[in-house]
Amino acid sequence: MEKVLLFFTAASALTAVSSLPARSFYFVYEPKNWTEAQSYCREKYTDLATIESMEDVDILDNMKDLSQMVYPSDSYRAWFGLYDDVSSWRWSMSDSDFYQHDEKEFRNWRPGQPDNYQGNESCSAMYSDGSWTDVGCSYSTRSVCFDVKGPNSTFVLVNTYMNWTEAQSYCREHHTDLASVRNEAENQKVKELIPSTGINWIGLYRDTWKWSDGSSSSFRYWRGLEPNDNMEHCAAIYFQDSGRWEDWNCDKKNAFICQNGFSQKVVKLKLINTSSVDLNDPQVLENLLKQLKQKLKDQGVDGDIRLSWKKQSDGNIFMKNTEDIGSDRDVP
Structure with missing residues (x-):
């Protein structure tokens, strides 16, 4: 049987979890x-x-x-x-095909940063010397977007003052995303691009x-x-x-x-079918549940995992989404 390629968003896991004993x-x-x-x-x-x-x-x-x-x-x-x-910093663009494992870990924090001052600094910005700091996400300043083509990226300075969320939305609308800085060479490129004063948003943010x-x-x-x-x-x-x-x-x-015990949870699943497989075929659905269950075990979920599908009003499990699933990004 042909394989179906699954792409998980941050909130995606399964379409339904069967009812378990109340907590x-x-x-x-x-x-x-x-x-x-x-x-x-x-x-x-x-x-x-x-x-x-x-x-x-x-x-x-x-x-x-x-x-x-x-x-x-x-x-x-x-x-x-x-x-x-406090360690859960991640990039706005989290496409695993774009990153290598070592690149995800690149950080260039200024000494003493991040310090999450007053418990309210969950977004990151770059100084003109190339060092990074954590900043309250509501702060208004310039930002750096980037355009991605394959493994290559081009950085773009945006001089309009915006908070981090506004900058993220702007970059996703007009470019690829807020800038991910994967290594020292890219950090130098952004450093050369930004003004000599102030700070500039980049795409790193913290799950709190x-x-x-x-x-x-x-x-x-x-x-x-x-x-x-x-x-x-x-x-x-x-x-x-x-x-x-x-x-x-x-x-x-x-x-x-x-x-x-656990309460029942229902979560949406997005996937991309790159083959001619009918996603509503009972055998395909059964195989997908097995894959999902193994995925959860691989991620450290223990105990008795019980999964089931939730049907749409037309009796099918999945319905075609005409939107560009690849544009779906993780947001804080």
Whole structure:
């Protein structure tokens, strides 16, 4: 049988995950740091808790036992599964055919950078000396786009002042993307292009808060002025403020909340069929599920993985997309 070439976007994994047992939460009052708590939850349960809604917040608020959560400095706080992945810098253009493995790791940070000042710097820019810094993404400045043809790229300075997201959109509309700088030679090309003052956006950005179990939930319930960083990269619930969240030093000892089981998740899958294979053929669908299951295992997903397809209103699984799938980019 002919093969189907799969292209995954950042959010793409499968069309449907079959229904599994609902999640249950478990408080553990033995104080541990965040990493110790994560290891404990993964050994005894499934993982540190993912909080997906105000309903979850209310459940945890009703479950807590404050009499068991009084410690010398960290009273009434409990770890859960949210953490700040400070190392997760990635390029706006993430086409694996364009990069070599060593090129993805090239960085030219200015000494002391990135520092995520005040917990609000998730985009990168280049100084006139070619060094990089992390900057708040809402800052307005010039940017560097690039045009890609095969393995080659041409850099273009854009003098219009925009924030990082606006610059990304502009570059994708008028060029290929915000500039990826893959090695020292390309860094020198951009350095020679930019003005002698100010900073200039490039395409590197940072994924910020993530869930320990890999969930994509965007629900947040921070206290006022949180997260405020100060080298605090793990999230804790503060039960004396209606269960709102704080970023906290991961080495602190707190109670923590584990979870067991998973909720049902439905996610869209995009793929490119480079052959004459009928994607709605039952045998093809079965083979694709096997490939997807193996893909998840290769990415470190453990446990009982159950996958199934969700049908469209016409009875088919896939429908033809006339848009240019190759133009779909990862965005922060």
